[in-house]
Amino acid sequence: MSTVVVDERPAHLTRLTKSVRSWLPAAVVFATGLVSWQWLLPDVAGIESFLLPRFSDVMDALWTERDALRTGAWITFKEALGGLLLGSVAGIAGALALARWRPLGSALMPYFIAANAVPVIAFAPVTNAWFGTLSPWSKIVIAAVLCFFPVLVNTLRGLTSVHPSSIELMHSYAASERATFWKLRIPTSMPFVFTALKVAAVLAMIGAVVGDFFGGSTEALGVAIQSSVALSRYEVAWAAILVASLLGIVLYSGVALLERFLIRWLPAARDD
Amino acid sequence: MTTPETVVSLAGVTKTFPKGGVTAVQDIDLDVGRGEFISLIGPSGCGKSTLLRIVGDLVSPSAGTVSVNGKPAARARLDRDYGIVFQAAVLYDWRTVTKNIALPLELLGWNRTTRRARVAEMLELVELTGFERHYPWQLSGGMQQRVSIARALSFEPALLLMDEPFGALDEMTRERLNLELLRIWAETGSTVIFVTHSISEAVFLSTRVVVMSPRPGKIAGVVPIDLAQPRGVTTREDPRFFEHVTSVRELLHAIGADSIEPTLVEGFE
Amino acid sequence: MRGVVKRVGTGVAVLAALCGLYTGYRWLWMTTGWTWPFVVDDITMPSLDSIVGALFDPVQTDGQTLLSLLVESSLFTAREAALGFAMGSIVGFALGAVIARFVVLQRGLMPYVVASQTIPILAIAPMVVVGLGNIEIGGWTPTDWLRVSVISAYLTFFPVTVNTVRGLQSADPRAVELMRSYASNEWGIFWKLRLPSALPYLFGAFRVAATASVVGAIIGELPSSIQDGLGGAIINFNQYYVLNPQNLWATNLVAAALGIAFFLVVVAVERLVVHRPPERFA
Numbered sequence: 001m002s003t004v005v006v007d008e009r010p011a012h013l014t015r016l017t018k019s020v021r022s023w024l025p026a027a028v029v030f031a032t033g034l035v036s037w038q039w040l041l042p043d044v045a046g047i048e049s050f051l052l053p054r055f056s057d058v059m060d061a062l063w064t065e066r067d068a069l070r071t072g073a074w075i076t077f078k079e080a081l082g083g084l085l086l087g088s089v090a091g092i093a094g095a096l097a098l099a100r101w102r103p104l105g106s107a108l109m110p111y112f113i114a115a116n117a118v119p120v121i122a123f124a125p126v127t128n129a130w131f132g133t134l135s136p137w138s139k140i141v142i143a144a145v146l147c148f149f150p151v152l153v154n155t156l157r158g159l160t161s162v163h164p165s166s167i168e169l170m171h172s173y174a175a176s177e178r179a180t181f182w183k184l185r186i187p188t189s190m191p192f193v194f195t196a197l198k199v200a201a202v203l204a205m206i207g208a209v210v211g212d213f214f215g216g217s218t219e220a221l222g223v224a225i226q227s228s229v230a231l232s233r234y235e236v237a238w239a240a241i242l243v244a245s246l247l248g249i250v251l252y253s254g255v256a257l258l259e260r261f262l263i264r265w266l267p268a269a270r271d272d
Numbered sequence: 273m274t275t276p277e278t279v280v281s282l283a284g285v286t287k288t289f290p291k292g293g294v295t296a297v298q299d300i301d302l303d304v305g306r307g308e309f310i311s312l313i314g315p316s317g318c319g320k321s322t323l324l325r326i327v328g329d330l331v332s333p334s335a336g337t338v339s340v341n342g343k344p345a346a347r348a349r350l351d352r353d354y355g356i357v358f359q360a361a362v363l364y365d366w367r368t369v370t371k372n373i374a375l376p377l378e379l380l381g382w383n384r385t386t387r388r389a390r391v392a393e394m395l396e397l398v399e400l401t402g403f404e405r406h407y408p409w410q411l412s413g414g415m416q417q418r419v420s421i422a423r424a425l426s427f428e429p430a431l432l433l434m435d436e437p438f439g440a441l442d443e444m445t446r447e448r449l450n451l452e453l454l455r456i457w458a459e460t461g462s463t464v465i466f467v468t469h470s471i472s473e474a475v476f477l478s479t480r481v482v483v484m485s486p487r488p489g490k491i492a493g494v495v496p497i498d499l500a501q502p503r504g505v506t507t508r509e510d511p512r513f514f515e516h517v518t519s520v521r522e523l524l525h526a527i528g529a530d531s532i533e534p535t536l537v538e539g540f541e
Numbered sequence: 542m543r544g545v546v547k548r549v550g551t552g553v554a555v556l557a558a559l560c561g562l563y564t565g566y567r568w569l570w571m572t573t574g575w576t577w578p579f580v581v582d583d584i585t586m587p588s589l590d591s592i593v594g595a596l597f598d599p600v601q602t603d604g605q606t607l608l609s610l611l612v613e614s615s616l617f618t619a620r621e622a623a624l625g626f627a628m629g630s631i632v633g634f635a636l637g638a639v640i641a642r643f644v645v646l647q648r649g650l651m652p653y654v655v656a657s658q659t660i661p662i663l664a665i666a667p668m669v670v671v672g673l674g675n676i677e678i679g680g681w682t683p684t685d686w687l688r689v690s691v692i693s694a695y696l697t698f699f700p701v702t703v704n705t706v707r708g709l710q711s712a713d714p715r716a717v718e719l720m721r722s723y724a725s726n727e728w729g730i731f732w733k734l735r736l737p738s739a740l741p742y743l744f745g746a747f748r749v750a751a752t753a754s755v756v757g758a759i760i761g762e763l764p765s766s767i768q769d770g771l772g773g774a775i776i777n778f779n780q781y782y783v784l785n786p787q788n789l790w791a792t793n794l795v796a797a798a799l800g801i802a803f804f805l806v807v808v809a810v811e812r813l814v815v816h817r818p819p820e821r822f823a
Contacts, residue, residue, distance in 0.1 A: 023648075024648075025646070025649030025650075026648060026649050026650075026652045026653070028649060029649045030653075033653070107551045107554075108555060110552065111555060111559075119755060119756040119759045119760070119796050119797075119800065120756075121756065121760055121763070121775075122759065122771075122775050123793060125775070125778075125782055125789055126585075126789065126790070126793070129584060129782060129786070130579035131578075165358055165362045166362055168325075168330055169356070169358070169362050171330055172328055172330060172349065172354070172355075172356045173352065173375070173376045173379050174349050174350045174352055174379075175379045183364075183375070183378070184364070187364065190366070202659050205659065206663075209663070209664065210663045210760075213763075222661070222663075225661075225664045226664075229667055229668070234668070237664070237668075241661070241665060244659075244661055245656065245659045245660045245661075246659075248659030248660075249656060249659050252659070263366075
């Protein structure tokens with residue numbers, strides 16, 4: 001017999017006001033941003049077109065170049081996805097191994113944190129030397145390296161941050177280490193893993209685009225951005241940037257959706 | 273000294289924690305017979321929770337012997353001779369009520385049909401039928417504790433260890449759960465060791481109340497409770513109830529339980 | 542004292558093991574001639590001693606050693622990164638504080654704060670750096686390294702904002718009620734309660750921001766043809782990679798060291814400022 005207080009207003013109305021209240025402010029900001037982009041910044045503030053072309057110009061360029069951008073988007077998206085998968089699998093595998101052999105984990109942890117500090121961009125020329133400038137693998141590896149450490153560190157933290165009482169409970173059942181691992185540690189770490197995956201999704205996209213900057217297939221997004229800037233075609237550059245940004249959001253949302261599906265048991269979803 | 277009727281036997285049990293050198297319990301001698309309901313009561317720092325964990329082989333004693341069901345405590349734990357209920361329900365957020373109760377059964381390797389049948393029985397026992405697919409966060413504190421009890425009993429252990437299970441609940445829920453616990457105890461015929469710091473709860477539930485004194489934890493006295501069984505709402509109005517409560521309270525006062533010296537947090541390492 | 546020795550000892554041991562791993566891998570792949578995942582030779586994986594040796598070789602005809610060049614570049618980049626870190630943190634904190642205060646703003650702005658991080662800054666860096674070079678405030682134009690700091694600040698402000706919001710809102714509601722019972726106004730609650738509760742979260746963000754600011758500074762330098770920093774060094778050595786791969790590898794190691802140094806500074810300050818009960822891991 002639960003003692004939940006029931007809301008008096010009709011259910012559908014409450015839901016409507018709630019959802020409107022949640023996305024209205026963002027929509028207002030979006031509209032304001034759009035207006036500024038189109039009129040405020042160029043006309044009032046005098047921002048030069050090479051810094052930020054008018055919104056309509058960028059939209060035009062987006063339309064005219066849509067084929068090239070679409071091909072580029074697909075190429076870069078595949079690189080990012082590949083990097084995300086590779087980096088995440090490696091990160092999770094690493095965390096599982098380190099959770100097993102705990103002293104190794106704590107000894108290596110400072111190195112992981114430090115390794116995260118390395119500007120991976122500096123690594124791009126090296127991967128180009130390894131796999132060849134035109135190969136997608138040089139970008140995939142960069143994206144993977146960007147993803148690896150956040151996923152590793154967070155998964156490890158999830159695997160080791162179990163409540164002592166829960167462990168005691170398992171001991172009282174004389175559960176084997178393996179059973180404790182599968183039935184307790186893994187489910188506990190799921191939220192941590194997904195937080196890391198969301199960050200990794202965005203990083204993978206950035207890694208793929210940035211990897212392109214050091215050379216790649218002529219149609220890839222990053223290369224498109226760079227060549228457009230070199231040719232002073234700033235509207236095209238910004239159009240490509242928009243596409244890249246959108247892809248990042250798509251990848252992020254994909255992971256968020258997967259999370260919603262797999263971790264249905266989490267109480268009120270907290271916005272990240 | 274252990275007879276088939278003795279479920280738990282403690283002899284000279286002492287526990288000193290290496291960190292800080294705190295002696296939690298010292299020279300504990302206690303025998304618990306089959307079907308008894310024993311309460312451990314005492315001020316903070318008297319080691320009652322530690323003692324419970326020693327019986328459950330979750331903490332190993334520095335000295336003395338512990339036997340459960342005639343075996344050493346470690347063996348009893350591996351044979352899963354007892355179920356334990358903590359103050360926090362310790363339910364797993366990602367499992368439904370059904371799956372939470374089934375957890376020990378899964379570990380024991382029961383197949384799905386038998387598991388499902390047993391879970392249904394347990395839900396009936398704690399009167400939570402209909403909540404099979406709920407998640408812990410959807411339940412009130414009292415309901416979560418009932419799931420925790422159902423889980424502890426699901427594999428029918430002869431011994432039930434409870435560490436202040438109702439401590440976090442309000443008085444009315446607590447009284448109601450006390451009645452339910454007694455009913456379950458009668459139905460299953462199990463032996464219970466119950467840690468509490470509520471005098472009335474200890475007297476209401478137990479066949480014997482063990483009073484412990486702190487620093488180091490020792491048994492100060494044992495008060496047998498001879499109130500009629502089965503106990504119910506009217507038991508609390510029985511004048512002899514009041515007498516027993518007074519005996520326990522006086523024993524606690526005698527060991528200085530009304531002083532307010534600060535005590536260190538007990539560690540369970 | 543013994544703990545420090547143990548920690549340093551483990552650190553050295555791990556470092557030695559990593560070097561051993563690298564050299565071992567290199568030796569094995571070169572001896573067997575395996576080509577997967579990539580061919581191993583002196584160009585793709587220069588030997589460790591050649592990298593160290595390159596540090597002490599003159600890098601240009603003017604005779605400056607690579608090491609001294611890299612140290613100079615690091616200081617240059619460090620200045621940009623430090624300024625970027627400071628700017629990004631201040632802006633991030635202010636923005637976070639405002640967002641935490643007004644829930645409406647949180648719903649309105651947070652999606653864009655998050656989305657802003659999906660924009661590959663390397664792409665917009667040239668425009669920002671060049672564009673800022675055209676502003677004039679009373680006859681003063683930001684110098685090139687100041688503009689790079691802006692890029693660095695951009696990478697810093699996101700984690701700081703997110704964690705400021707979370708940290709300021711993390712105060713126990715009952716603690717807030719207690720303050721109200723003392724008739725404290727919102728400012729008082731902010732300074733005495735919310736801000737101290739937010740410090741652990743803030744420092745978590747600072748750790749991330751420390752390394753992000755270095756990355757941002759290097760990225761900012763790349764397209765703007767600033768020669769003096771690590772980014773410039775990377776571009777240079779990238780061009781001549783096939784001739785002298787050791788130079789690029791050495792630069793990468795120095796860049797890593799710089800990032801780590803920033804991180805360690807944050808950790809040291811955190812030790813002094815934040816008194817946190819040790820985390821309990823099971």
